[in-house]
Amino acid sequence: MCYFRGTNYKILPDIIQLLPDNIANQIAAGEVIQRPASAVKELLENAVDAGADEIKLIVNDAGKALVQVIDNGKGMSETDARMAFERHATSKIRNIDDLFHIKTMGFRGEALASIAAVAQVELKTKRAEDETGVYIEIENSMVKLQEPVAATTGSSIAMKNLFFNVPARRNFLKSNAAELRHIVDEFTRVAMAFPEIFFSLSSNGQEVFHLEKGTLKQRIVQILGNSYNAKLVSVQEHTDYLNIFGFVGKPETAKKTRGDQYFFVNNRFIKSAYLNHAVMNAFDEMIAKDSFPMYALFIDLNPAHLDINVHPTKQEIKFDDEKIVYAFVQSAVKHALAQFSITPTLDFELDASIQQLEAVSKPLTEERRSSTASSSLYQTFSQKNQAHFIEHKSELKHWKEMYEPLNAGQPQTPDLKPQTTIHEQRTGSGQPDHDAGLMQVHNAYIVVQNDQGYLLIHQQNAHERILYERFLYAIEGKAIATQQSLFPVTIELATADAVLLNELIADLQLLGYQLEPFGNNTFVIQGTPADTVQGNEKVAIEKMLEQYKHFSNDIKFSKREKIIRSLALQQAIKAGTSLTQKEMHALTEELFACKIPNSTPNGKPTYMTFRKDELDKMFGR
Ligand SMILES: Nc1ncnc2c1ncn2[C@@H]1O[C@H](COP(=O)(O)OP(=O)(O)OP(=O)(O)O)[C@@H](O)[C@H]1O
Numbered sequence: 001m002c003y004f005r006g007t008n009y010k011i012l013p014d015i016i017q018l019l020p021d022n023i024a025n026q027i028a029a030g031e032v033i034q035r036p037a038s039a040v041k042e043l044l045e046n047a048v049d050a051g052a053d054e055i056k057l058i059v060n061d062a063g064k065a066l067v068q069v070i071d072n073g074k075g076m077s078e079t080d081a082r083m084a085f086e087r088h089a090t091s092k093i094r095n096i097d098d099l100f101h102i103k104t105m106g107f108r109g110e111a112l113a114s115i116a117a118v119a120q121v122e123l124k125t126k127r128a129e130d131e132t133g134v135y136i137e138i139e140n141s142m143v144k145l146q147e148p149v150a151a152t153t154g155s156s157i158a159m160k161n162l163f164f165n166v167p168a169r170r171n172f173l174k175s176n177a178a179e180l181r182h183i184v185d186e187f188t189r190v191a192m193a194f195p196e197i198f199f200s201l202s203s204n205g206q207e208v209f210h211l212e213k214g215t216l217k218q219r220i221v222q223i224l225g226n227s228y229n230a231k232l233v234s235v236q237e238h239t240d241y242l243n244i245f246g247f248v249g250k251p252e253t254a255k256k257t258r259g260d261q262y263f264f265v266n267n268r269f270i271k272s273a274y275l276n277h278a279v280m281n282a283f284d285e286m287i288a289k290d291s292f293p294m295y296a297l298f299i300d301l302n303p304a305h306l307d308i309n310v311h312p313t314k315q316e317i318k319f320d321d322e323k324i325v326y327a328f329v330q331s332a333v334k335h336a337l338a339q340f341s342i343t344p345t346l347d348f349e350l351d352a353s354i355q356q357l358e359a360v361s362k363p364l365t366e367e368r369r370s371s372t373a374s375s376s377l378y379q380t381f382s383q384k385n386q387a388h389f390i391e392h393k394s395e396l397k398h399w400k401e402m403y404e405p406l407n408a409g410q411p412q413t414p415d416l417k418p419q420t421t422i423h424e425q426r427t428g429s430g431q432p433d434h435d436a437g438l439m440q441v442h443n444a445y446i447v448v449q450n451d452q453g454y455l456l457i458h459q460q461n462a463h464e465r466i467l468y469e470r471f472l473y474a475i476e477g478k479a480i481a482t483q484q485s486l487f488p489v490t491i492e493l494a495t496a497d498a499v500l501l502n503e504l505i506a507d508l509q510l511l512g513y514q515l516e517p518f519g520n521n522t523f524v525i526q527g528t529p530a531d532t533v534q535g536n537e538k539v540a541i542e543k544m545l546e547q548y549k550h551f552s553n554d555i556k557f558s559k560r561e562k563i564i565r566s567l568a569l570q571q572a573i574k575a576g577t578s579l580t581q582k583e584m585h586a587l588t589e590e591l592f593a594c595k596i597p598n599s600t601p602n603g604k605p606t607y608m609t610f611r612k613d614e615l616d617k618m619f620g621r
């Protein structure tokens with residue numbers, strides 16, 4: 001670089017410097033410690049890892065002033081107590097392979113270093129074999145005081161005045177009520193996973209939770225309340241590949257809010273929309289579509305099948321074969337609900353066929369892995385989305401049953417033709433209406449009625465699903481037709497957006513956009529996908545970019561997935577748009593030709609069913 005500066009280069013100083021440790025730690029802490037509740041999670045997990053069977057959590061001022069965890073675990077030696085606050089200092093793994101055999105909650109050696117970087121910390125700890133314990137005070141990653149102390153075996157770690165040295169972050173904390181709710185969430189997740197450990201939580205001197213040791217069922221009732229007593233159905237399936245155990249709430253306990261839902265994989269709480277979908281599918285038809293069943297499900301499997309190191313807070317994990325896990329969860333829950341005669345009409349095909357998989361019925365050897373992988377059943381599971389597909393078939397059949405009687409004596413419903421699009425239909429002439437059962441309400445919903453009840457389809461959500469699957473199909477190799485724009489449109493973008501659009505251009509072309517760079521951050525749009533309304537190409541691209549950026553922090557989506565999701569969201573026909581009979585018909589047909597017709601890509605329902613017999617019952621008939 002200096003080369004360009006001619007004779008001046010000698011006097012320009014170098015400008016890159018290493019950050020001091022405490023600043024580097026503060027920056028890194030941002031990943032791990034975002035709010036008091038993050039510290040609660042880390043400290044509780046450390047106490048669990050230390051083998052404690054009594055863990056007390058004390059918070060003041062919703063954790064902003066104090067988060068303290070007292071445990072009766074194995075404690076630390078004087079040297080370890082100092083080491084514990086160093087970054088990457090851990091007793092839990094030695095090499096990267098250990099990550100795939102892990103039995104502990106912690107493994108990064110980052111939590112205490114992060115906490116010490118952004119708060120004042122007091123540690124008191126003693127091992128059983130030591131006479132005296134050690135007391136350490138740390139602030140800004142620096143030890144302020146260390147001295148021997150009389151103590152019982154175990155550790156007490158107090159984190160005071162979180163973000164005292166990073167005021168900007170302190171200002172980002174929410175109200176005490178909101179922060180306390182996060183704390184209770186984290187506390188609950190750890191306490192739920194370890195019913196054999198006593199836990200308590202005190203807030204501003206008042207004991208909020210006092211959870212005696214007990215069974216999982218007792219712990220669930222202690223935490224979620226007595227209303228679940230006698231309303232829990234046990235889920236239990238053991239196979240060589242994985243075990244699932246836990247409880248689901250009976251359908252009548254389903255709530256309108258998604259609160260009481262817990263997945264644990266090897267005792268670690270995880271968030272998984274995918275597995276949640278499996279449970280929801282198992283409950284299908286038993287609960288209203290807008291309600292959420294309670295579940296606390298524990299999946300145990302060989303850590304070799306997992307990657308837990310994909311997210312800084314470890315709440316997202318990767319299974320090496322998530323479709324199999326999906327199918328297991330779904331069938332285990334179905335099985336449990338059926339055993340308790342909550343529904344007599346479930347089919348067990350899925351369950352029986354899973355049991356026959358060699359990977360499940362016998363210990364896994366390399367040889368077996370390859371023979372399993374070539375079996376046709378395994379292949380149906382492992383093809384993209386096929387686990388859903390099994391469920392979907394029966395749903396489609398069900399829908400057809402509801403729908404077809406409607407047309408009896410009238411022209412047959414045309415074959416499902418995914419390529420017939422709503423917008424094509426829009427431009428068609430107003431043909432006479434022979435789908436008398438279709439009605440639009442509030443310009444937002446389509447009612448599909450027949451003798452047995454009706455379906456209520458949310459037109460925007462439904463179209464989002466349809467577009468998503470169509471784009472997915474297109475991007476996997478079958479390009480979508482383009483409609484030429486009458487007048488090419490130019491679009492000029494800010495530099496960052498232009499760079500982004502350049503990156504996406506090849507995929508957008510597969511999706512039917514005729515789009516070329518034109519220099520100086522300008523692009524020309526010559527054509528758009530066949531199924532889009534013309535005339536707003538420019539806005540459509542801008543909005544797609546906006547939406548894409550919105551997804552850009554989401555590490556679980558690939559670039560293509562983000563494009564497809566952005567386009568589907570952006571182009572879906574909006575609520576408030578009046579539809580003709582033909583359009584409604586096309587939309588309904590296409591929705592049920594989808595692989596997963598019942599929700600949008602991000603899980604919003606696309607339709608709900610209302611059965612006439614249930615309606616009658618509600619009216620006392
Ligand atoms: N309550 C405790 N009792 C005994 N030892 C502890 C306790 N808390 C922490 N330690 C020790 O301090 C080390 C560092 O803890 P820290 O939480 O920073 O890292 P980790 O638990 O190993 O990994 P992670 O960053 O993933 O939580 C631990 O590996 C453990 O040896």
Ligand SMILES: [Mg+2]
Pocket residue numbers: 042045046105106107111112
């Ligand atoms: Mg830890």
